[in-house]
Amino acid sequence: MTKKIKVAELFAGVGGFRIGLEGWQGKSASSKYKNDLDRNFDVVWSNQWEPQTKSQPASDIYAARWGEENHSNEDIAEVDIKSIPNFDMLVGGFPCQDYSVATTLKNSKGLIGKKGVLWWSIYRILNEVKKKPDYLLLENVDRLLISPSNQRGRDFAIILQSLNSLGYAVEWRVINAADYGMPQRRRRVFFFAYKATTKIYKELSKTNPEDWITSSGVMIDAFPVDINSEKTKSKEFHLEGDVVDISDNFNAEGHKEMFLNSGVMINGKVVTIKVEPEYKGKKTILKNIVADRKNIEEEFFIKDDELEKWKYLKGAKREYRKDKSGFEYFYTEGGMIFPEPMDKPSRTIITGEGGRSPSRFKHVVDTKNGLRRLIPMELERLNMFPDNFTEHEEVPPNKRAFLMGNALVIGVVEKLGESLAKRTKGK
Numbered sequence: 001m002t003k004k005i006k007v008a009e010l011f012a013g014v015g016g017f018r019i020g021l022e023g024w025q026g027k028s029a030s031s032k033y034k035n036d037l038d039r040n041f042d043v044v045w046s047n048q049w050e051p052q053t054k055s056q057p058a059s060d061i062y063a064a065r066w067g068e069e070n071h072s073n074e075d076i077a078e079v080d081i082k083s084i085p086n087f088d089m090l091v092g093g094f095p096c097q098d099y100s101v102a103t104t105l106k107n108s109k110g111l112i113g114k115k116g117v118l119w120w121s122i123y124r125i126l127n128e129v130k131k132k133p134d135y136l137l138l139e140n141v142d143r144l145l146i147s148p149s150n151q152r153g154r155d156f157a158i159i160l161q162s163l164n165s166l167g168y169a170v171e172w173r174v175i176n177a178a179d180y181g182m183p184q185r186r187r188r189v190f191f192f193a194y195k196a197t198t199k200i201y202k203e204l205s206k207t208n209p210e211d212w213i214t215s216s217g218v219m220i221d222a223f224p225v226d227i228n229s230e231k232t233k234s235k236e237f238h239l240e241g242d243v244v245d246i247s248d249n250f251n252a253e254g255h256k257e258m259f260l261n262s263g264v265m266i267n268g269k270v271v272t273i274k275v276e277p278e279y280k281g282k283k284t285i286l287k288n289i290v291a292d293r294k295n296i297e298e299e300f301f302i303k304d305d306e307l308e309k310w311k312y313l314k315g316a317k318r319e320y321r322k323d324k325s326g327f328e329y330f331y332t333e334g335g336m337i338f339p340e341p342m343d344k345p346s347r348t349i350i351t352g353e354g355g356r357s358p359s360r361f362k363h364v365v366d367t368k369n370g371l372r373r374l375i376p377m378e379l380e381r382l383n384m385f386p387d388n389f390t391e392h393e394e395v396p397p398n399k400r401a402f403l404m405g406n407a408l409v410i411g412v413v414e415k416l417g418e419s420l421a422k423r424t425k426g427k
Contacts, residue, residue, distance in 0.1 A: 002040065002425050004039065004040060004041060004042040005041050005042070005088045005089050005134075005135070005420075005424065006042055006044045006085070006086065006087045006088045007021060007041050007042065007043045007044065007088070007089045007090075007091055008043075008044065008045045008084060008085075008087040008089070008090050008091070008125075008133070009045070009046040009047070009091050009092060010046075010047050010076060010090065010091070010092035010094070010121075010122065010125075011048065011076070011093055011094050011118065012046045012047060012048040012058070012059075012062055012071075012092070013048060013058050013062075013093070013403065013406055013407055014058050014061045014062055014065075014385075014389065014390055014403055014407065015061075015062050015065060015066065016093075016383065016385070016407045016408045016410050016413065017043075017091045017092065017093070017137075017408070018043045018046070018066070019385065019386075019410050019413075020411070020412070020413025020416075020417055021040075021041035021043065021091070021413060021414070021417045022037075022039055022041055022043060023036075023037030023039060023414075028414060029384040029385075029410040029411050029414050030384070030411050030414055030415070033386055037414070038421070040417065040418075040421035040425075041421070043066075044070060044085045044086075044087055045071075045072070045084050045085050046062065046066075046070065046072065047071075047073075047074070047076050047079065048071075048072075048073060049072075049076060051075065055394075056073055057392070057394065057395045057399050057403065058403055058406075059071070059073040060392060060394060060395065061389075061390055061395060061403070064392060065389070070085065076118065076121040077120075077121050077124075079125075081124070081125060081128045081129055084125070084129065086130075086131060087133055088133055088134050088135065089133050089134065089135040090122070090125065090126070090133050090135075090136050090137075090138075091136070091137045091138065091413075092122070092138060092139070093138070093139035093188075093408055094118045094119060094122065094138065094140060095118055096140055096141045096143060096144050096147065096155075119158075119162075123162050123166075126163075126166050127166065132166065132167070132195060133195070134194070134197070134198050135193065135194060135195070135198070135200075136163075136168070136191075136193035137191075137192055137413070137416060137417075137420070138190070138191055138193075139188050139189070139190050139408055139413075140188065140189050141188060141189070142174045142187050142188060142189045142261075144156050144159075144189055145174070145189060145259040145260075146256075146257070146259075150254070151250060151251050151254075152251055152254070152256060152257070152258060153250065153251050153255075153257075153258030153259050154246065154247065154250040154251060156259055157246050157250045157251075157258070157259075158246050158250075160239060160265045160270070161239045161242070161243050162243055163193050163265075164239065164265065164267070164268050165242070165243070167195060167196045168193040168195055168196070168201075169193065169194050169196070169204050169205070169264065169265060169267075170191055170192070170193045170194075170264065170265045171191065171192045171204070171212070171213075171217055171218060171219055171263075171264050172189055172190065172191035172192075172219075172259075172262065172263055173189070173190055173191075173219045173223065173262045173275075174188070174189045174261035174262070175187070175188060175189075175190055175223055175277075175412055176277070177345075177409035177412050178283075178345035178346075179277040179279060180223055180279045180281075180411075180412075180415075181281045181282055181283050181284055182284060182384065182409050182411045182412070183284040183285070183286070183288065183289050183345055183346055183382050183384065184345055184346045184347075184348065184349065184382040184383065184409055185345050185346065185347055186348050186349075186383075186408070187348075188408065188412075189261075190219070190412065190416060192218055192219065192416070192420070198424075199423075199424075200218065200423055200424070201266075203216075204217070204264065204266055205266060205267075209236075209263075209264050209266075209271035210234055210271060210273060212264055213262050213263065213264060213271070213273050213275065214227055214273070214275065215227070217264070218416075218419050218420055218423055219262075219416065219419070221419040221422070221423075222415040222418065222419035223277065223415065224277075224278045224279070225262075225275040225276060225277060225278055226275075226276045226277070226278040227278075234271055234272065234273045235258070235260065235270075235271070235272050235273075236269070236270065236271050236272075237258075237269075237270050238268050238269055238270070239265070239268045239270060240268075259272050260272040260273055260274040261274050261275060262274070262275045283345065284345060285343050285344055285345060286340055286341070286342045286343075286344065286345065286346050286365065287342040287343065289346065289378055289381045289382060290367065290374075290378060291375065291377060291378055294369065296369070296372065296375055297375075297397075299356050299397075300356075300372045300373045300374075300375055301369070301370050301371065301372040301373075302364060302370070302371040302372060302373075306358055307371070310338065310358045310364065311338060313358055313359060313360040314335065314336045314338040314360055314364075316335035317331060317333040318330075318331075318332050319331055338364060339365055339366040339371055340365050342365065342366075346363065346382050347363065349363065349374075349379055349382055349383075349404055350405045351401075351402045351405030351406055352402075352405065353373075353374070353379060353401040353402070353404065353405050354397060354398030354399065354401030354402055355398045355401075356373070362374075374401075375397070376388075376397050376400035376404070379400070379401055379404040379405075380400075380404060382404070382409075383404055383407045383408065383409050384409055384410040384411045385404075385407070385410060390403055390404070
């Protein structure tokens, strides 16, 4: 029997990474929980903490599904590293913030970034655990690759150099879930990190970086690219100096694109290429997601006297406006399809999806019972969660919608996990 990879899940939310890696009740998300998933991973510790609020709905749901044992609901910056069980892999989707470095500690490798920036909590764990994990799988919004606007790519370069200093190589890819048949157009950057002692690191060190990105890497096995499409010329550069130097000086010339949508970094050398997805399977469209039910609560339906407000917010605009100070300006905004097209994957769901007030960004679908917003179960389906996974007596529908706006598409994690497991079995 193959030894399972022990996982620590940070910023766990309601457990999207965990379901992607372990499955739910032994079943896989990509099969709509009908087929078994080989359980190659075992989550041994998790942390979920929502700052500046007493209520902790995500943590409550997580604990209700998997129990409170080895689940932490405390500020990750305050967690005692010694309390975390031994693990082989760290996973999590951390917020996109300002990662600039404030200072370095005089002793050894310690770093202090801006207070509250959660990347430095990840770094602290990696730097202080007795045995560094072999693998990392992390997720973020794709603008991480171009942030901040005045020093594009600096934030991602800080992360790469931090991992480089800890002895990791990194492979990344921007993945739009809908490009691979999943129900939501949700574009995120995922990146694996491999410790220098692993076989994958050694394989990467002996492989041409462009070949790794387009044909032999871990991510390409899960999410193929069109090798016949016109290739963007690869970029290659070295990360110079420590993270403080990166923070102060990276891309000071103001180049628009330092990091393209795929790439690798090993020993400070960065090779990056723009790739195009290749997928010939079945597409999941919004029509496949919307529930055909008669007993949907009245609050989700659009009232007749609110319809014009919805149409206005969704529609194109060219109008003069005046702010509170009296400044007048010309405002333009493109129109959105209203109601949502049912023959395509969904638009990205956001945290403001809940609540009955009219909004430009909330999804509205046309059903045989009338125009309505998406119910929590449908939002869960767009992220490939089991139906009513977030149902909890202390979590109202608008908060369930918020949690799905913060979640990820589980099928992406599932495929990445399967690809990593395939490369590590028997190793």
